[in-house]
Amino acid sequence: MPIYKYGELNINYTRKGNGIPLVFLHGWGADLESFKVLTQDLEKNYEVIAIDFPGFGLSDEPPVPWSLEDYTLMTQMFIKEIGIVNPTLIGHSFGGRVSIKLSQKLELNKVILINSAGIKPSRKQSYYFRVYGYKFFRTMAALPLLKWILREPLEAYREIYSSSDYKQASAIMKQVLSKVVNEDLRHILREIKVPVLLIWGDKDTSTPIEDARLMEGLIPDAGLVVYEGAGHFSYLEHPEKTISIIKTFVGGL
Numbered sequence: 001m002p003i004y005k006y007g008e009l010n011i012n013y014t015r016k017g018n019g020i021p022l023v024f025l026h027g028w029g030a031d032l033e034s035f036k037v038l039t040q041d042l043e044k045n046y047e048v049i050a051i052d053f054p055g056f057g058l059s060d061e062p063p064v065p066w067s068l069e070d071y072t073l074m075t076q077m078f079i080k081e082i083g084i085v086n087p088t089l090i091g092h093s094f095g096g097r098v099s100i101k102l103s104q105k106l107e108l109n110k111v112i113l114i115n116s117a118g119i120k121p122s123r124k125q126s127y128y129f130r131v132y133g134y135k136f137f138r139t140m141a142a143l144p145l146l147k148w149i150l151r152e153p154l155e156a157y158r159e160i161y162s163s164s165d166y167k168q169a170s171a172i173m174k175q176v177l178s179k180v181v182n183e184d185l186r187h188i189l190r191e192i193k194v195p196v197l198l199i200w201g202d203k204d205t206s207t208p209i210e211d212a213r214l215m216e217g218l219i220p221d222a223g224l225v226v227y228e229g230a231g232h233f234s235y236l237e238h239p240e241k242t243i244s245i246i247k248t249f250v251g252g253l
Contacts, residue, residue, distance in 0.1 A: 001058070004051075004082065006074050012058035013051040013078070017043030020109065020252040021084045024050040025075065027093030027115075027232075028177065031057025034092075037239040042246065045253055049084060051075070053094075055173045065175035068183050072101040079106065088250050093117050093207065093232065100185045103192045110250060111192065114199045114242075115232050119211040120184035189218040196222040197249045199242060201230030 004011040014032060022042060024035045032050035039048045052059040053071060062070065075098055079087060088110045091099030096116025103111060196219045200212040209226065216224045225245055227234045235242040247253060 004078050006054075006077065009054055009060045009062070011051065011054065011060070011074070011078065013049060013082075014039075015047070015049045015082070017045070017047045019046040020250055021047040021049060021087040022246075022250065023079060023084065023087045023089050024048065025089065025091040025095030025098050026050070026053065026056065027095055027117075029056070030092070033057065034233075034236075035090075037236060038090075038243055038246070041243050045247070046250070047084075049079075049082070049087070051078060053098075055170070055176065061170065061172055062176065065172055065179055067176075068097055068101060068180045071098050071180075072105065076102060076105050088112065090114065090246070091116060092235065094180070097180065097183070097185065100188050100192070103194065104188060108194045110194050111196045112199065112246060112249065113196060113215065114235050115201060115204050115207050116198070116211075116215070117181075117207050118185040118189070119207070119214055120182055120186075186214075186218060189215055190220070192219050192221075194221070195249075197245070198222060198224040199227070199234060199245065200224065201227045201232065201234035201237065203229055204232045204234070206232040 001012055001014055004013055012032070016039070024032065024039060026032060026034050031052045035050050039050055042048050054066065054074065055061045079102075086107055086109045089099040089102060089108060090112040091097070092114040094117055096113040097118050099111055099113060100116070100118050102108070196215075198212050198216055200207075200209055202209045212224055212226070216222045227238050227241070230237045
């Protein structure tokens with residue numbers, strides 16, 4: 001596989017086929033291989049580019065905890081430097097976040113958001129109780145007199161209330177996740193100037209269908225396709241349907 005150099009980082013990607021360029025951006029905890037069920041077919045008719053974000057797949061981890069803006073700027077430079085012009089972005093979950101941000105920075109053909117992140121979730125009071133309780137614990141545990149006493153309770157607190165994505169991440173990627181997960185992109189959605197297709201599973205518990213309907217209402221030129229009974233990885237549950245929808249939306253055949 002080819003490697004893109006971004007500073008000192010080695011970024012893994014694939015590039016196959018010819019035609020209208022499609023750039024695939026994967027979700028948190030996944031990698032470019034997660035799109036293989038789609039890209040193997042689409043590369044027969046399009047130029048298909050897929051990337052492993054830093055910290056995922058075969059790419060290096062970022063040297064410091066990156067923000068969403070850092071991932072966006074890296075992807076922007078990657079697309080420009082390998083010579084991709086006017087691409088269609090296809091972003092799943094976290095990759096959708098990056099796609100939304102890129103809509104401000106690149107000339108695009110179209111955007112496809114699959115079970116995309118980007119809407120800050122409404123939280124119950126219990127969530128904030130847990131968050132601020134953890135922060136209080138962490139502050140107290142930093143005090144010399146309490147450091148050893150509270151170390152194990154703090155770890156237990158984190159283990160109970162952390163998400164599965166957080167638990168599985170490395171130390172630096174835990175910090176990245178904490179930085180990007182709550183950024184609300186509604187203000188950007190209103191400014192997207194190209195056609196946007198939303199593909200969603202109505203049983204998604206990570207980015208619920210209500211997010212999709214909100215995005216559809218905010219984006220000036222958007223349409224929503226809902227897969228009944230599908231979850232967060234809706235495109236893996238309905239690959240053939242997703243391929244057909246992408247081809248119809250992108251065109252150029």
